[in-house]
Amino acid sequence: xxxxxxxxxxxxxxxxxxxxxxxxxxxxxxxxxxxxxxxxxxxxxxxxxxxxxxxxxxxxxxxxxxxxxxxxxxxxxxxxxxxxxxxxxxxxxxxxxxxxxxxxxxxxxxxxxxxxxxxxxxxxxxxxxxxxxxxxxxxxxxxxxxxxxxxxxxxxxxxxxxxxxxxxxxxxxxxxxxxxxxxxxxxxxxxxxxxxxxxxxxxxxxxxxxxxxxxxxx
Numbered sequence: 001x002x003x004x005x006x007x008x009x010x011x012x013x014x015x016x017x018x019x020x021x022x023x024x025x026x027x028x029x030x031x032x033x034x035x036x037x038x039x040x041x042x043x044x045x046x047x048x049x050x051x052x053x054x055x056x057x058x059x060x061x062x063x064x065x066x067x068x069x070x071x072x073x074x075x076x077x078x079x080x081x082x083x084x085x086x087x088x089x090x091x092x093x094x095x096x097x098x099x100x101x102x103x104x105x106x107x108x109x110x111x112x113x114x115x116x117x118x119x120x121x122x123x124x125x126x127x128x129x130x131x132x133x134x135x136x137x138x139x140x141x142x143x144x145x146x147x148x149x150x151x152x153x154x155x156x157x158x159x160x161x162x163x164x165x166x167x168x169x170x171x172x173x174x175x176x177x178x179x180x181x182x183x184x185x186x187x188x189x190x191x192x193x194x195x196x197x198x199x200x201x202x203x204x205x206x207x208x209x210x211x212x213x214x215x216x217x218x
Contacts (some may be wrong), residue, residue: 028061056144117216142204150202
């Protein structure tokens with residue numbers, strides 16, 4: 001009933017205005033399961049906001065040493081970055097206009113939800129900093145529909161951790177060939193020529209931070 005009322009109450013709002021009505025606390029969330037949080041959010045964005053297929057992306061953030069600095073994280077400590085083995089966020093392209101472009105949904109950030117794309121990159125990844133190459137973030141950008149269809153996780157990577165499991169069932173997309181494909185998405189290793197060494201269907205493409213900035217720029 002509430003969903004139907006929301007649809008009737010917001011017919012004249014822009015896509016971005018409607019997305020800003022989406023509160024962090026209203027989105028399915030499980031701590032330390034960012035890949036599944038993103039999956040559930042992508043589901044909701046397509047279902048509840050009728051976004052076109054090309055407008056939504058899941059983005060895996062990692063590097064070869066699996067120690068990736070991300071600033072402005074709620075579990076972080078002040079000005080210091082939180083070092084994730086990987087992190088996952090969701091991008092939405094709301095189209096052209098004064099407030100168009102790409103916006104970021106990150107349920108673990110202290111930045112706004114959603115946050116304008118360039119601001120999120122600048123404050124979360126500090127591209128101006130001279131990081132050692134092994135710590136520089138890389139980004140696997142996966143179209144939302146591909147993510148829903150090809151991603152799967154049996155949560156075996158968390159068997160030695162004490163974090164509570166998500167309340168929803170295990171995720172296996174309708175085209176996922178196995179129960180555990182998480183590793184394919186987390187792997188952002190590139191060959192010396194810059195090619196993705198994991199050319200698996202449904203896994204998107206790897207971008208550098210400079211390429212991600214271009215991707216989200218108006």
